[in-house]
Amino acid sequence: MKIDRITCRVVDFPLDREFHPAWARGRNQPNLLMVLIEVDTDDGLTGIGAAHAGLEAAVTIERFVAPYFIGQDPMHVESLVPVLRDTEILGAPVYCMETTLWDIVGKAAGLPVARLWGGYSDRVIAYCATAEVRSPAQRVEDVKRMLDEGYRAVKFRFHLPDPLEDLKVVEAVRAAVGCACGGSRNLSPATTTTGCAASATGWTRSRSPAARTTTACTSSSC
Template sequence: MKIDRITCRVVDFPLKGEFHPAWARGRNQPNLLMVLIEVETDDGVTGIGAAHAGLEAAITIERFVAPYFIGQDPMYVERLVPILRDTEILGAPVYCMEMPLWDLIGKVARVPVARLWGGYSDRVPAYCATAELRSPEQRVEDVRRMIAEGYRAVKFRFHLPDPRDDLKVVEAVRGAVGNQIEIMVDANQAGVEPGHGGHRSWGFPLALEVARELERMNVRWLEEPLPRHDYDGLRRLRDRLDTLPLAGGEDNHGLHEFKLLIDRGCYDILQPDALLSEGVGQMRKVAALAELAGLEVAPHTWGNGIGLMANLHLAAAIPNCPFLEFPHDPPSGWTAAARDQMLLEPLVIDAEGCVRVSDRPGFGLVLDEERIAHHTVSTHVVSARD
């Protein structure tokens, strides 16, 4: 079996309503931009993946990855992974290219990828990841709806000019629903979208002040309280806390950075992302290192339903994953339906707030080909015949 053809389609899906993510410096995000990746073999098997990116990722794959994947056996993933690492010095990070290889292998083996990797569970608890900044009153209303829908955990963003005002959201929700739902907080201090204004860097004193307040309110974790490479600051902050875990890692790249995060004692919970941080198979190595260090792994997800599916299979295959991130923030334009609009079978939570792993082989993806075709803006193909 050899890789015969690689196709990247840049797809620009519209959102039905306005969406102002906290990390976007106040800007409206009108769309979901992604690259659909298909790796086809000479035996007619196709592996599916995606990039949380646009044209830059498609061109990087076309120029720096596809020429060295074509003609290779997709079963030998570890031989191909170094190409993805080397590519980052020339183009956009495309660790996402490991995903279609594992999807393909699962299809050939006729088993879900999570089971191919040894399996730990057939479902994973989800937390409802919000993105916008809203008033305490609105968030109380949102959380009551989440509880009714079956969610057992929720994540809020802290991005107001004064984080003491952000704390009022957690106080209001705790006062309204008590401990009916777990609460996580994301400060997004590791990285935000480029631009001017709309973001305040915390620094260590403010991060410690906020963390201690969240600790008092029994928050499950504080995410990205300091810049992603402030290893000393993160360790110092973690050492000053008693019960509040620190989480992060989505904006760190490569196994070497995650080893640094572990060795330097930066986080209690690592959050690699199969489309951003490292290849989904390589993330199993991160999870194993974390397990040995007594740490948890809760994969980050935001961009699209294909990436969420990859992170779900990883989460279901490891013993140290407490939660799966489940982006969903109605009534904004970013909902679970919008996130998964490239799929005919969107991911949902069950009555106990968990996401189940499909029994279909590979990652179990069923694409909405008609919708994808309608919103495709460019197609990039490299084949053995070129």
């Protein structure tokens, strides 16, 4: 099995209100950029992944990753990952392209990747991730709404100048809804790392009311 084509789409979703991410103080983020990637093989399998990134990720992989991936066996993940690690010095989240390789491995084996890695459960707790810095009262209101929507876990974002003020948010939420170790409604902390990157050659742009999409052409000779 060989990789014979890599396709990338950069999707730009406008947000309907101001968004001030906790990881970028003072910044209003007007949109959400996502890179969607498909890695096709000569056996007809396609690995799919995505990353919170823009054109810089696609261009970086086009120039520094795709030339090494085209023609390689996607099942040899361990031999391809060093290419991604070497490219990370450029700053773009190219490491996330590894997800597309594991997607192909799982499809070739006919098993979920989690099962290939030794996992035994086919269920995970869905959690709701917060993104903005909020006051204790606002966060309590947020968490109550999330629990009403069926979530059993919440991921908090903390970036206040004084860490003691961050702790007040946790204390307020626990007092209002309980915590994983007790309380009338269980609430457990959650953390995660997600994403994957994409590459392609050539770009065209299309627009729609819901999202602006930059689509890369497909190529067998990146």
